[in-house]
Amino acid sequence: MKRIFLIAAIFCSAIMVLQSCSPKGAATTQPVRRGDITGNWVLNDITFDGVPQASVKSLFGESSYKCFVGSTWRLTNSGNGSYTLGGECGAKMQTIYWSASPKDDTFQFKKLYEGDKAKNVTEGYRLVIASANGDGMVIKTPVEYGSGTAYIVLNFAKAQK
Template sequence: MMKKLMLLSVVLLPLLFASCNAPKGVPSTKGTANLQKTINGPWLLNTVTYEDNEGKFTSILFNDADASCFEGTEWYFRNNNNTGSYIIESSDNCSGGERFFRWSILNTGQLQFKAIDSKYKDISGGLGYRLDIANLEDSQMVLKSRVSVEGEPITIVYSFTKNQ
């Protein structure tokens, strides 16, 4: 029994410390306040791509719209009240309009957000999303989320540039 406990401790302890590290591309010296300051402002979501699997994928992002509807969307993050919005253009495939969200950055190097209305009320029933911050610089941001499709892992990659 003691031997199993010791082995479990040896296996879990490194995992605990590894999970506290900032993701690659996000300087560990930046605290969440500095990351929030960097993310503050207008961003353009240039591309939504997929890693870790091959093929053509169709996906509904954030329980909202097809991934193709998000390419070219303008996002705005406000760090003074942790709210933001993105605008999807109307098309045959996309229901256009402005969507609002409340966001924060976790110590794990993740951006989390949930849908709200224009009066800052939760409209998601508590449902939210967490994206890994793979890279965040003054002019570029890359967010990633790991999902499973038919039991196979896929990483969705969101590549942004800062609008000046």
């Protein structure tokens, strides 16, 4: 009789341990890794979530968000990178230092100017990575609008080699 209770106790304990290790609910998405973002990208489209387009005058310190449509972004694995603007705003290349945090799915970058070292630059931009895969990437820029947070949504496509 004691053996039956002992076997039942071990069996119940094993079931509890296995159940506590199994995933709960629906499958979760994998966090974005640096390798998902590394490469050359083209910013094809900018949309607005929770903020009227007419309210957005500039983006990342540039005179107009429209300057970024069609821009190319080079993001190396070392964290060095650049973006190149063109079109109606005139050609301009900006050196950046970037990183991605899989913990909170954010993309950060800071502008670097002649003679700057990334470790000495304290101002930058922190964006939310909505999705990133081999062919496309969506990054959302949070902006304060009204009494809440709205987003400028940047839609990237992987540049052809």
